[in-house]
Amino acid sequence: MTRPDNVTPFRPRRPPPKTQRGGNPLKSHRGKVLFVHAMTMAAFLCYAASSFVLGAGSLVSYLGLGFGIAAVAVAATNRREGMPWAVTHHEHALRTVVIGAASWMLANLLLFLPMAGNVVFYIMIAIAVWTLLRASVDLVLAIMRKPIPNPKSFLF
Numbered sequence: 001m002t003r004p005d006n007v008t009p010f011r012p013r014r015p016p017p018k019t020q021r022g023g024n025p026l027k028s029h030r031g032k033v034l035f036v037h038a039m040t041m042a043a044f045l046c047y048a049a050s051s052f053v054l055g056a057g058s059l060v061s062y063l064g065l066g067f068g069i070a071a072v073a074v075a076a077t078n079r080r081e082g083m084p085w086a087v088t089h090h091e092h093a094l095r096t097v098v099i100g101a102a103s104w105m106l107a108n109l110l111l112f113l114p115m116a117g118n119v120v121f122y123i124m125i126a127i128a129v130w131t132l133l134r135a136s137v138d139l140v141l142a143i144m145r146k147p148i149p150n151p152k153s154f155l156f
Contacts, residue, residue: 029086030145032078036093037139039071041132043097047104048128052121071097085147092138092151099154100131 026032046064072094079090104127110120134155141148 026074029078029082030142032074032082033086033089033093033142034139036071036075036078036090037135037142039067039074040093040097040100040135041139043067043071044100044104044128044131044135048124051108051124068097068101085145088148088151089138089142092148093135095152096131096134096138100127103127 026035043064046060046067050058050061050064075090075094075097079087079094081087082090104124107120107123107127110116110123138148
C-alpha cells in the first residue's frame with residue numbers, strides 16, 4: 001500500500017533557542033537597567049571622591065563624568081522601548097543623573113561666593129546622599145524586576 005512517490009521528505013526539527021548565559025548583559029532589559037543604575041552610582045561616587053578627598057580637577061572627576069555620560073546615553077536610548085518595568089527605571093535613572101549633575105554643578109558654582117565653603121560642603125553631601133540613595137533603591141527594585149511606582153517624582 002505504500003508507494004514510493006507518496007513519501008514525505010524528512011524535515012529536521014529546529015533546535016530550541018539557546019538561553020543567554022554569559023555574553024553581553026546589555027542585550028537584556030534587566031542588564032541595561034542594572035548597568036544604568038550602577039553607572040549612576042559610580043558617577044556620583046567619583047564626584048564625591050574628587051570633591052571631598054582628592055580635590056577638584058582630578059582625574060577621578062573626569063572618570064565620573066564618563067560614567068554619567070554612559071548612564072545618560074543608555075537610559076535615554078532605552079526609555080521608550082522595553083518591558084514596562086524597565087521603561088520606568090530608565091526614566092527614573094535619567095532624571096536622577098540629570099537633576100543630580102545639575103545640582104552638583106550649581107553647588108560647585110556656589111564655591112566662588114566668599115565664605116560659602118561650609119554651606120556648600122553640606123549641600124554637596126546632601127546631593128551625593130540623595131543620588132546614591134535613589135540609585136540604590138532603584139537598583140534593588142531592578143534586581144526584583146519591579147517598576148518604579150512614580151518615575152517622575154523628585155524623591156523616591
